[in-house]
Amino acid sequence: MKIKRLAIHGFKSFVDKTTFSFPSGASAVLGPNGCGKSNIVDAIRWVLGEQNARHLRGKDMHDVIFNGSEARKPLGMAEVVLTFGNDEGLAPARFANFTEIEIARRLYRSGESEYFINKVPSRLRDIVDLFTDTGIGTRAYSIIEQGQVGWLINAKPEERRNIFEEAAGINKFKPKKDAARRRLDSAKENLVRISDIVGEVKRQLNSLNRQAKRPRGTRRCATN
Numbered sequence: 001m002k003i004k005r006l007a008i009h010g011f012k013s014f015v016d017k018t019t020f021s022f023p024s025g026a027s028a029v030l031g032p033n034g035c036g037k038s039n040i041v042d043a044i045r046w047v048l049g050e051q052n053a054r055h056l057r058g059k060d061m062h063d064v065i066f067n068g069s070e071a072r073k074p075l076g077m078a079e080v081v082l083t084f085g086n087d088e089g090l091a092p093a094r095f096a097n098f099t100e101i102e103i104a105r106r107l108y109r110s111g112e113s114e115y116f117i118n119k120v121p122s123r124l125r126d127i128v129d130l131f132t133d134t135g136i137g138t139r140a141y142s143i144i145e146q147g148q149v150g151w152l153i154n155a156k157p158e159e160r161r162n163i164f165e166e167a168a169g170i171n172k173f174k175p176k177k178d179a180a181r182r183r184l185d186s187a188k189e190n191l192v193r194i195s196d197i198v199g200e201v202k203r204q205l206n207s208l209n210r211q212a213k214r215p216r217g218t219r220r221c222a223t224n
């Protein structure tokens with residue numbers, strides 16, 4: 001899925017609603033220092049569900065709401081809407097009939113927060129699930145900022161492996177693998193318990209066999 005549009009309103013320095021279009025091919029955002037270039041990346045990260053304000057260069061999540069300037073009063077809500085094109089039908093099956101997928105996030109100063117997928121109120125989980133294994137995600141390899149290229153090169157092999165696995169689209173199978181492994185472990189424990197019981201019953205059987213083989217007369221004598 002490709003990003004088609006990004007609409008930002010009340011988020012960081014974007015006090016008025018601003019829409020960016022991303023035609024096919026590469027797009028670049030140019031501008032002087034402090035004009036809001038990184039805020040655009042923050043907006044994308046945020047709408048994808050980022051929960052850590054520090055990853056958005058703030059202390060508190062409310063820091064993303066436009067907090068006023070000399071000429072403008074602070075706003076009460078931040079909203080970001082990110083639109084993906086689904087022309088190639090790469091979205092999950094339930095979105096097959098949509099040519100566009102639009103995810104939106106809102107945060108009010110009151111603390112209330114909302115997520116939408118194609119204008120339908122949704123949970124954060126739905127948004128995370130939508131992007132599992134697409135490589136799009138708050139922590140995914142798709143957002144590579146200054147400094148991260150260096151991190152990638154110097155990363156530990158396991159960290160680099162995570163990135164490759166996400167790109168290869170096998171992440172969604174990992175929880176299933178873990179669940180199967182847990183079931184196998186529990187089946188193994190049951191087997192050990194059963195073989196203990198079998199051992200115990202065998203011991204009892206042997207002892208009963210020994211008792212049964214004792215000459216009957218001996219027993220009669222003994223009891224008489």
Ligand code: ATP
Pocket residue numbers: 011012013014031032033034035036037038039040063064065066067068
């Ligand atoms: P550079 O080229 O230096 O990296 P940049 O274009 O990436 O700059 P940003 O970091 O995106 O700039 O934007 C910084 C600006 O955003 C600052 O002027 C800051 O005051 C403003 N800003 C950040 N959060 C808010 C907010 N909540 N309300 C209003 N303005 C904000």
Ligand code: MG
Pocket residue numbers: 037038039
């Ligand atoms: Mg910047």
